[in-house]
Amino acid sequence: MSPVNLTEEEGVDMQPVDMDLTCIAPRASISSQQTAQPGGAEQQTMRVYLRVRPFSKEELADDEDQGCVVIENNQTVTLKAPKGSATLKSSEKGIGTSLHKFSFSQIFGEEMTQSELFEDTVKSQTSDFLEGKNALIFSYGVTNAGKTYTIQGTPKEPGILPRVLDATFHYIGGRLYEGMDLKPYLRNDAQYLDPDQVKQERSAQAAIFASVKDECDSFGTSGGLGSLSSPPSPFPSSPLSTGQSGEAGSDQFALWVAFYEIYNECVYDLLQPHLCSKSKRRAAHRVCDDGAGNAYVKDLRWINIQTLGEASKLLQFGNKNRSAAATKMNQSSSRRQTIFTMKLLKIDGTTVERISEFSLCDLAGSERCNKTKTFGERLKEAGNINNSLLILGKCISALRNNQTDRVKSSYIPFRESKLTKLFQTVFCGKGRASMIVNINQCASTYDETLHVMKFSAVAKQVVQVIPAKPLESLAPCLVDRDGKPLVRNGVIDSQALESYLSDDELLDEEDEANMSLLPQNDLVNIIESLRTKLLAERRRNLVQEMEIRKEMGDAMLQQLMESEELRIRQIEEQKESYQEKLENTFEMYKDAIKEHAYQCAMNNLEDDYVPLDEFIAEQDKVEALKRKVTELESLKSGIGRDVCAVPTVDQSSQTQPSEATEAAGDDRVKRLYKEKCAMEKMCEDKQLLILSLEKRLIDLSQTLEKVRDGFLEKSSALEVLQKKCDDQAQSMDDLMQQNADKDQEVESLKKELAKLSQKSPVQPKTKRGLLANIREAVNSPRSSSPGRKLRKTSKAAHS
Numbered sequence: 060m061s062p063v064n065l066t067e068e069e070g071v072d073m074q075p076v077d078m079d080l081t082c083i084a085p086r087a088s089i090s091s092q093q094t095a096q097p098g099g100a101e102q103q104t105m106r107v108y109l110r111v112r113p114f115s116k117e118e119l120a121d122d123e124d125q126g127c128v129v130i131e132n133n134q135t136v137t138l139k140a141p142k143g144s145a146t147l148k149s150s151e152k153g154i155g156t157s158l159h160k161f162s163f164s165q166i167f168g169e170e171m172t173q174s175e176l177f178e179d180t181v182k183s184q185t186s187d188f189l190e191g192k193n194a195l196i197f198s199y200g201v202t203n204a205g206k207t208y209t210i211q212g213t214p215k216e217p218g219i220l221p222r223v224l225d226a227t228f229h230y231i232g233g234r235l236y237e238g239m240d241l242k243p244y245l246r247n248d249a250q251y252l253d254p255d256q257v258k259q260e261r262s263a264q265a266a267i268f269a270s271v272k273d274e275c276d277s278f279g280t281s282g283g284l285g286s287l288s289s290p291p292s293p294f295p296s297s298p299l300s301t302g303q304s305g306e307a308g309s310d311q312f313a314l315w316v317a318f319y320e321i322y323n324e325c326v327y328d329l330l331q332p333h334l335c336s337k338s339k340r341r342a343a344h345r346v347c348d349d350g351a352g353n354a355y356v357k358d359l360r361w362i363n364i365q366t367l368g369e370a371s372k373l374l375q376f377g378n379k380n381r382s383a384a385a386t387k388m389n390q391s392s393s394r395r396q397t398i399f400t401m402k403l404l405k406i407d408g409t410t411v412e413r414i415s416e417f418s419l420c421d422l423a424g425s426e427r428c429n430k431t432k433t434f435g436e437r438l439k440e441a442g443n444i445n446n447s448l449l450i451l452g453k454c455i456s457a458l459r460n461n462q463t464d465r466v467k468s469s470y471i472p473f474r475e476s477k478l479t480k481l482f483q484t485v486f487c488g489k490g491r492a493s494m495i496v497n498i499n500q501c502a503s504t505y506d507e508t509l510h511v512m513k514f515s516a517v518a519k520q521v522v523q524v525i526p527a528k529p530l531e532s533l534a535p536c537l538v539d540r541d542g543k544p545l546v547r548n549g550v551i552d553s554q555a556l557e558s559y560l561s562d563d564e565l566l567d568e569e570d571e572a573n574m575s576l577l578p579q580n581d582l583v584n585i586i587e588s589l590r591t592k593l594l595a596e597r598r599r600n601l602v603q604e605m606e607i608r609k610e611m612g613d614a615m616l617q618q619l620m621e622s623e624e625l626r627i628r629q630i631e632e633q634k635e636s637y638q639e640k641l642e643n644t645f646e647m648y649k650d651a652i653k654e655h656a657y658q659c660a661m662n663n664l665e666d667d668y669v670p671l672d673e674f675i676a677e678q679d680k681v682e683a684l685k686r687k688v689t690e691l692e693s694l695k696s697g698i699g700r701d702v703c704a705v706p707t708v709d710q711s712s713q714t715q716p717s718e719a720t721e722a723a724g725d726d727r728v729k730r731l732y733k734e735k736c737a738m739e740k741m742c743e744d745k746q747l748l749i750l751s752l753e754k755r756l757i758d759l760s761q762t763l764e765k766v767r768d769g770f771l772e773k774s775s776a777l778e779v780l781q782k783k784c785d786d787q788a789q790s791m792d793d794l795m796q797q798n799a800d801k802d803q804e805v806e807s808l809k810k811e812l813a814k815l816s817q818k819s820p821v822q823p824k825t826k827r828g829l830l831a832n833i834r835e836a837v838n839s840p841r842s843s844s845p846g847r848k849l850r851k852t853s854k855a856a857h858s
């Protein structure tokens with residue numbers, strides 16, 4: 060076997076704080092189970108007891124005994140995961156451990172008797188109950204773990220419920236209030252019953268007792284409990300049994316009980332008469348709030364009991380009504396959560412001084428669906444059972460978390476299940492709660508048992524603060540049928556009582572049940588009066604409804620108009636901003652194009668640019684040179700003529716030409732010829748220069764042409780942009796047109812509303828004036844729409 064780690068499940072180092080979330084009590088480490096609080100409040104951790112039931116013969120035969128549960132001492136128990144359990148498999152994979160250690164307020168092994176269990180667990184709560192405090196006991200555990208055995212027991216071995224009842228009757232002794240005319244009402248109040256109602260109570264009670272008179276005595280008053288009932292009592296030395304526990308001698312006590320079950324999140328009364336036909340469904344009862352935050356079961360049947368035998372019969376009657384769903388695990392297993400509640404009324408004369416409540420809750424088994432092979436309706440049952448247990452667990456965890464961390468107080472889901480809703484007040488300090496965890500030692504249910512143990516470990520850390528004087532807040536109030544108090548400051552309000560007793564026109568459900576007893580005329584009268592009341596009520600409702608509708612219509616219209624105004628304003632603003640943006644963009648483009656064109660022109664001109672002065676000077680030079688060339692050419696032709704004429708003259712007229720004259724002529728010709736050549740060359744150069752300048756001029760004009768083309772292109776792009784702008788303006792106009800349509804729609808709505816208002820039979824004048832004012836006020840800004848249109852057209856024209 061692989062080595063195992065032992066886990067301590069209970070948070071021993073946890074510092075519990077008070078449970079009453081509204082009361083600010085100082086945080087203190089709780090070393091003992093119970094400590095005194097300032098102001099006399101009592102603080103203690105929730106008592107959680109463990110009861111381990113013995114194996115049955117069948118279980119031993121099925122090899123269920125694998126030593127899973129080892130009781131170390133009267134407060135500590137160790138659970139060892141058996142072969143095949145999910146816990147063992149997980150621990151072998153390294154997840155978790157196969158050994159779990161738990162501690163409880165007290166552990167009761169299989170050898171412990173019912174009587175010992177009662178003495179060590181519930182007896183103190185019974186004392187509380189008899190002294191006017193509330194008490195709640197849960198029996199919790201997997202199915203077939205012994206919860207019902209612990210609560211109800213067997214005729215031979217009565218459980219804690221018969222023992223609490225037995226103790227209560229011993230306490231009451233000869234001070235039983237036999238009147239039966241003071242009955243519990245809502246959660247903490249009492250109701251005064253008139254003689255007819257008392258008669259009905261008695262007949263209902265008799266009907267129940269009659270139906271079980273031949274049944275065996277489940278409390279064993281003649282057996283198990285009988286030995287306790289007859290002297291010596293179970294509280295021989297207890298002040299409870301003496302009836303002298305500091306109570307005033309004139310006080311009397313009345314005990315009323317209710318027995319109900321929660322099945323699939325519906326509350327059913329187990330003390331209702333048996334149903335005639337099986338097909339007829341039982342009525343589910345609502346869980347309501349009494350206005351002071353206390354939940355109660357509406358129309359639950361409370362039966363007055365005066366002996367232990369009567370209590371036993373009631374329990375039998377209720378048990379008969381319970382339907383046990385067969386599951387594979389336990390053929391007689393109940394799929395319900397059954398609650399037996401006792402209310403003890405302390406009566407002084409005709410005044411109810413206090414009411415205390417003791418509830419014993421047998422929680423349904425919490426087995427998993429696959430284990431129990433549950434299907435269909437059974438699966439739904441299991442889901443609801445597990446859900447209410449889950450919510451109970453969540454509430455307990457949240458309570459504990461809130462106590463440990465007051466800053467981050469989390470939501471406690473009391474209202475998410477009927478069970479927790481009903482007992483919220485007890486958890487919140489208006490009573491003491493304790494839990495008896497029942498487990499069997501079967502290997503096959505080990506995983507579920509472990510889950511139960513973990514849950515109870517959390518419950519044990521919850522601390523309850525019980526106020527020193529819980530009765531002050533729970534002081535019962537005696538009321539009539541309408542719920543109006545009949546007793547004020549301890550004195551009966553005789554007027555209220557008289558009107559209550561004479562008031563016979565209202566019928567509650569119990570009256571309805573006995574309507575057949577009334578004469579026909581009375582019935583007709585009652586029906587007539589009820590019809591009149593109904594009509595008046597309907598008329599009142601109709602008027603109220605119309606007023607509400609009108610108010611809502613006005614409010615809606617106002618809202619509609621406001622939102623319309625807002626929308627128009629937003630559109631206007633958007634339009635303006637778009638136009639501004641467009642104009643800015645257009646200007647930007649224009650500047651950019653101009654800049655671009657200028658840059659292009661400058662780039663093209665830069666290389667070919669010749670300043671004008673230079674150009675003119677150059678032209679002058681060219682002109683001068685041309686003139687010189689012309690002169691020289693004319694000179695050259697003149698010289699040629701001279702040259703040809705000179706030899707002719709020399710040869711014909713002079714027989715002896717001088718040599719000096721000939722030489723001088725040659726030099727001059729040569730010089731002139733040279734000059735002529737130079738001039739010709741210069742002319743050619745200048746010609747070339749002129750040609751190049753002309754070429755430059757042509758290039759320049761071409762560049763200018765290009766720039767002009769570019770400019771024209773940009774201009775056309777600008778035109779496109781302009782067109783887009785115009786389109787946008789057009790779409791804005793369309794939007795405005797849509798707005799106008801909406802205006803018309805609003806107008807038609809207003810007209811419709813006005814028509815409706817005219818049709819309405821009740822129209823207070825002041826309100827009609829108000830509506831007209833509102834409409835006018837709302838309409839007035841609408842009249843400015845032409846102004847806006849004017850602005851819009853002027854803008855459009857501008858743009």
Ligand SMILES: Nc1ncnc2c1ncn2[C@@H]1O[C@H](COP(=O)(O)OP(=O)(O)OP(=O)(O)O)[C@@H](O)[C@H]1O
Nearest residue numbers: 112113202203204205206207208389392393423424
């Ligand atoms: N302490 C005990 N001593 C002897 N027998 C016991 C003890 N506890 C339980 N049993 C027996 O075990 C069986 C199952 O017990 P019980 O019906 O109370 O279980 P349960 O938890 O109420 O089951 P369910 O939730 O299904 O109603 C019964 O036969 C009962 O008599």
